Amino acid sequence: MLSSVVSATVRGIDGQQVVVEVHVGNGLPAFNVVGLPDASCREARDRVRAAVLSSGLTWPSARITVNLAPSGVPKQGSGLDLAIAVGVLAANRQLDGVDLDQLGFVAELGLDGSLRNVPGTLSCVAAVAAPQVVVAPASAHEAAFHEGITVRAPATLGELVHCLLGQCPWPEPPEVDTVPVPAKSCDLADVSGHLFARTALEIAAAGGHNLLLIGPPGAGKSMLARRLPGLMPDLSDEVALQTTRVHSVAGLPIPPAELMRTPPYRAPHHSASMAALIGGGSGRVRPGEISCAHGGVLFLDELGEFSPSALDALRQPLEDGQIRVSRARGTVVFPADFNLVAAMNPCPCGFLGSVEPCRCTDAARHRYMRRLSGPLLDRIDLRVHMSRPDVHHLLDAPRGEPTAAVRARVLSARDRAAERGFVSNSQLPTEVLDEFASLSGEAEQLLRDALRSNRLSARGMVRTRLVARTIADLNGTTAIEASAMALAIQLRSTPVLFDSMGANHE
Amino acid sequence: MNELVCPVPIECDVSLASVVALSGLPNLTPRRFWQLLGLGDPIAAWNAIVSGTSPLAPGITDTGTRWQRWAQGIDPSSMLESQRHAGVTIHWHGSPSYPTRLIDDPEPPVLLYCLGTATLDPSRSVAIVGTRRCTAYGRNVARELAAALGSAGATIVSGLAHGIDATAHAAVLAVGGSATAVVAGGVDIVYPRSNRALYESVSRSGALVSEWPLRARALPWRFPARNRTIAGLSDAVVVVESAERGGSMYTVDEAANRNRRVFAVPGPITSTASSGTNRLIADGAEVALCADDLIETLGLKRSNRSSEVKGKSAAQAVDSWLLTEVDFTPTSIDLLVAQTGRSVGEFSIELERLLSVGAIRRIGATVERVR
Numbered sequence A: 001m002l003s004s005v006v007s008a009t010v011r012g013i014d015g016q017q018v019v020v021e022v023h024v025g026n027g028l029p030a031f032n033v034v035g036l037p038d039a040s041c042r043e044a045r046d047r048v049r050a051a052v053l054s055s056g057l058t059w060p061s062a063r064i065t066v067n068l069a070p071s072g073v074p075k076q077g078s079g080l081d082l083a084i085a086v087g088v089l090a091a092n093r094q095l096d097g098v099d100l101d102q103l104g105f106v107a108e109l110g111l112d113g114s115l116r117n118v119p120g121t122l123s124c125v126a127a128v129a130a131p132q133v134v135v136a137p138a139s140a141h142e143a144a145f146h147e148g149i150t151v152r153a154p155a156t157l158g159e160l161v162h163c164l165l166g167q168c169p170w171p172e173p174p175e176v177d178t179v180p181v182p183a184k185s186c187d188l189a190d191v192s193g194h195l196f197a198r199t200a201l202e203i204a205a206a207g208g209h210n211l212l213l214i215g216p217p218g219a220g221k222s223m224l225a226r227r228l229p230g231l232m233p234d235l236s237d238e239v240a241l242q243t244t245r246v247h248s249v250a251g252l253p254i255p256p257a258e259l260m261r262t263p264p265y266r267a268p269h270h271s272a273s274m275a276a277l278i279g280g281g282s283g284r285v286r287p288g289e290i291s292c293a294h295g296g297v298l299f300l301d302e303l304g305e306f307s308p309s310a311l312d313a314l315r316q317p318l319e320d321g322q323i324r325v326s327r328a329r330g331t332v333v334f335p336a337d338f339n340l341v342a343a344m345n346p347c348p349c350g351f352l353g354s355v356e357p358c359r360c361t362d363a364a365r366h367r368y369m370r371r372l373s374g375p376l377l378d379r380i381d382l383r384v385h386m387s388r389p390d391v392h393h394l395l396d397a398p399r400g401e402p403t404a405a406v407r408a409r410v411l412s413a414r415d416r417a418a419e420r421g422f423v424s425n426s427q428l429p430t431e432v433l434d435e436f437a438s439l440s441g442e443a444e445q446l447l448r449d450a451l452r453s454n455r456l457s458a459r460g461m462v463r464t465r466l467v468a469r470t471i472a473d474l475n476g477t478t479a480i481e482a483s484a485m486a487l488a489i490q491l492r493s494t495p496v497l498f499d500s501m502g503a504n505h506e
Numbered sequence B: 001m002n003e004l005v006c007p008v009p010i011e012c013d014v015s016l017a018s019v020v021a022l023s024g025l026p027n028l029t030p031r032r033f034w035q036l037l038g039l040g041d042p043i044a045a046w047n048a049i050v051s052g053t054s055p056l057a058p059g060i061t062d063t064g065t066r067w068q069r070w071a072q073g074i075d076p077s078s079m080l081e082s083q084r085h086a087g088v089t090i091h092w093h094g095s096p097s098y099p100t101r102l103i104d105d106p107e108p109p110v111l112l113y114c115l116g117t118a119t120l121d122p123s124r125s126v127a128i129v130g131t132r133r134c135t136a137y138g139r140n141v142a143r144e145l146a147a148a149l150g151s152a153g154a155t156i157v158s159g160l161a162h163g164i165d166a167t168a169h170a171a172v173l174a175v176g177g178s179a180t181a182v183v184a185g186g187v188d189i190v191y192p193r194s195n196r197a198l199y200e201s202v203s204r205s206g207a208l209v210s211e212w213p214l215r216a217r218a219l220p221w222r223f224p225a226r227n228r229t230i231a232g233l234s235d236a237v238v239v240v241e242s243a244e245r246g247g248s249m250y251t252v253d254e255a256a257n258r259n260r261r262v263f264a265v266p267g268p269i270t271s272t273a274s275s276g277t278n279r280l281i282a283d284g285a286e287v288a289l290c291a292d293d294l295i296e297t298l299g300l301k302r303s304n305r306s307s308e309v310k311g312k313s314a315a316q317a318v319d320s321w322l323l324t325e326v327d328f329t330p331t332s333i334d335l336l337v338a339q340t341g342r343s344v345g346e347f348s349i350e351l352e353r354l355l356s357v358g359a360i361r362r363i364g365a366t367v368e369r370v371r
Ligand SMILES: [Zn+2]
Pocket: A347, A348, A349, A350, A351, A352, A358, A359, A360
């Protein structure tokens, strides 16, 4: 007997429909899976058999062949388990009278017959061309996004068979009791002082500029970075769908029955593997942290501690907003358009450029700063040197402006930028600078002086104009005034940290 | 002073080549070099090393075998040729181009390798030396003094190390003055490597000087000798910052042995980098209070500085609400913004203005007044 059941697999973050064809025929008992299954897919044989038996169903003592079609598409993961089990049962005539054409199946099977969540359910359900989809109860809220699809979430294979045969009603989809991503309350109002760094954060949110925070430990670098997502606008429909899919594929919690609208915040540790950071991995190709930060903020604390190869791999996504992960079975593209916030100490002791004296030798400072690659630094428009808040903050620390007020300015600045037809100012092409970033006479003079005194390079000048454009948008002015330009130069020109040769390290 | 020192008997390229070859011997201190030459003809001295029969270090001693092994890999004439090929000029004690200040030195270099265009006999020369671990204050002072003395016509002598040395050299070249850098390796060895750009500008418009041939590495035993050459080539030594046991203190000792004037720049008593200089002052060194004082005491002409003076007064004329708030020591920018109560935009304009005219300098999260 032959049966055919619809399921799906994930490629990148996109779902791909897979038809599971099962043939149960005469011959020595055997169970083979063909059609480009990966390792965990092949293991389905053992899981499926155990699940069927422990559900009190009959495992046919026959020659079973499973074909995963289309055969040219690599299948990964365990999400085809359920479809294979149902296919075997149907081909063995245990599901006679059930209209399987109306159903899709996306779930992993436990040895006890329970249905388990698989990463990427969101994308898989979208790819299944069937009005009803059976998923694990834990994935029900992910599947429920898709309008017009009825989600069935039985707890076990046994329960599923009873429901299919009409012996009992489908269970109600489980209530999602907790919000999986707790919105941690962090407000900019908690950050007092740090006026330049706060302003830089606002500019980063408004213009999509990358930000480097330099300062000693305890200066509040990560505290500030954590508050960037709160300043950013909600994710657009398109980005929200991509981000939610990435999180689903990565197996991260996603909000119940809706897309992620809050920009994500990811802060991988510098010891994270290349695969965890960039994407890839042996077996199933997973999106990395940089893709999980899609649409939001990627915070790299202690930038100098990350491996040079990892920092090098950041260049492509910073340029293109996506990352290509090459594997033997082809290339997978993940979205990776994030705001980079990087933090580092200025020197091994941390106090270079602070009021407190630095205790490092010049050679040690050189070695330390050399870890920052020029090409990466080039893509960071905003560089702020923070110092530890000192006594005056404790004495008369006024509370900082709250996130809501700053966010309102960011949103109206984003609106102004959108009127120019570009997503963010950081992506304005050079050709339109004169059209969109015209300078007042005073602003132009400031820029000239900064160039003349070697505090800006030629490339730095272009980026500085873009930052100035964003500041002007925040101020609500059409032309770039002197104050916007001066601030942009201050935030772009690399602070001279060591200048034994009078050289500027722009 | 030193009974061994006498003009080096060099009559032809062969004897010069032998001296050049001898100068590369491992662990050859200046004193032993003179002893070797005291034995007579340099060619014979070299051959004795090669054959292991030198009475100073026969091939049966540690040094003797080391020297012999090293010497057997050397062809003196091609070694001399490679120095000349690289544009290195050689001044030996007794040659007409040998620096006058070193002729009567208690322990003069046997010979000097030199790369560059500047004369080794400037009318006035001042050494500016100090620690590699200098503070922003030390850099400021080194820069200021080197620029002022350089503009007044003095050649600035230093060791091209990190910190004070490199700052002084960069500053004097920036005002078009003359720099003599005495290094502890061959003149083609850039040490520390991050100073490459500075090495190149010194060899272009100043003079790079070494007692050792090309490719000789900057080994620790060469630094004391290098320091005594710095002292010997200078009329006065200014120590900007140094810890009490810093290498600059050797230069000071060598300067004192040669009756050179020693000036020390006072610093905060809490700063390790100034502990040595403050101690020198307590012990009777002259105090370097400002560039003008030095220029006057050393009998330099101030007229050449007119351009510099003009630049300065222009900066002093800057009328700024911000400048009055900035100290000569690093001041937190965040603190300044809070104190002045201006918006970051307004504040930035003023900051930019002062940075452009060079009235202040920004280092990380701080600014400091330059003048
Ligand atoms: Zn340090």
